Amino acid sequence: MAQDATAKDYGQLVSGLQLHALQVAPQPDEDVFSAPIHYAMLMLDMNDRDDAIHFPMLWQEWNAQALHAARNLNWRHYAYTAIIVPGAGPEQAGVALSAMGKFRLMLAVEAFRKGLAPFILVSGGAVHPAQTRYVEAEEMRRALVTRFGIPERNVIMEPYARHTTTNLRNASRQLATLNAPQQQPALIITDQDQSAYIESQTFAQRNQKELGCEPGTLGKRISPFAIPFHPDARCNATDPRDPLDP
Known part of the structure; x- marks a missing residue:
């Protein structure tokens, strides 16, 4: 992880992402996995761990x-x-x-x-x-x-x-x-x-x-x-x- 999980700022980052996710209205055709996958992708990006999509x-x-x-x-x-x-x-x-x-x-x-x-x-x-x-x-x-x-x-x-x-x-x-x-x-x-x-x-x-x-x-x-x-x-x-x- 790029972020320090024990730092106060990291706790605020996670809670902010959660709050933001709760405020976004789900789309009619959105499946049950869309929200957690989107959240996981955000966390990977925040930690600069997007290695798996390099060299497409x-x-x-x-x-x-x-x-x-x-x-x-x-x-x-x-x-x-x-x-x-x-x-x-x-x-x-x-x-x-x-x-x-x-x-x-x-x-x-x-x-x-x-x-x-x-x-x-x-x-x-x-x-x-x-x-x-x-x-x-x-x-x-x-x-x-x-x-x-x-x-x-x-x-x-x-x-x-x-x-x-x-x-x-x-x-x-x-x-x-x-x-x-x-x-x-x-x-x-x-x-x-x-x-x-x-x-x-x-x-x-x-x-x-x-x-x-x-x-x-x-x-x-x-x-x-x-x-x-x-x-x-x-x-x-x-x-x-x-x-x-x-």
């Missing part, structure tokens, strides 16, 4: 070339469907891409140039620091194309995830959109600490608590930085409890 042309613009390439791709030429790179947002305002984010990209580019996968899938929303204007996936995509020379047709952007849990769940969704073979794994490439965390029981428990499912299963680690990942389509549904899930 994601597959028509940002990922269009990759989507087209996937339609004509022989997946069997690759060991993995995609290299998944979770974002690492900087904690300093005004910094677009953290040092750790650059390191993760370096590792991913090395794997891509070995021909391990046809795509690099970068995942991460506007997370760190609070109220940042930088979207992790957008900045990683820009670096892959402009600094590393990776063609746009080989880069997939996932700009909504806010934690490692949703990095993997949302990556699974995007692979499904690309119609990637379900029996073929992707490859998670990240720094050694996050990679170990992904293998941990703590992470598995957080998936169950926050997502209610596991976004996929892990294969045998191939390096300190890389773990095969088999997406589970059963975890791909939009979460109605999460207002930031598009």
Whole structure:
């Protein structure tokens, strides 16, 4: 939340929104959900949390070339469907891409140039620091194309995830959109600490608590930085409890 829920001004804001809602006469064709949905949208806007409606042309613009390439791709030429790179947002305002984010990209580019996968899938929303204007996936995509020379047709952007849990769940969704073979794994490439965390029981428990499912299963680690990942389509549904899930 952008607002301090304990502050007096926030209480006045909420009561003002409620008072305003009560004064607006319902329309004859208005259904029972219209008022609470409108109120929820106002609260999201007041807290600057409209992330779920950003990038409305994601597959028509940002990922269009990759989507087209996937339609004509022989997946069997690759060991993995995609290299998944979770974002690492900087904690300093005004910094677009953290040092750790650059390191993760370096590792991913090395794997891509070995021909391990046809795509690099970068995942991460506007997370760190609070109220940042930088979207992790957008900045990683820009670096892959402009600094590393990776063609746009080989880069997939996932700009909504806010934690490692949703990095993997949302990556699974995007692979499904690309119609990637379900029996073929992707490859998670990240720094050694996050990679170990992904293998941990703590992470598995957080998936169950926050997502209610596991976004996929892990294969045998191939390096300190890389773990095969088999997406589970059963975890791909939009979460109605999460207002930031598009």
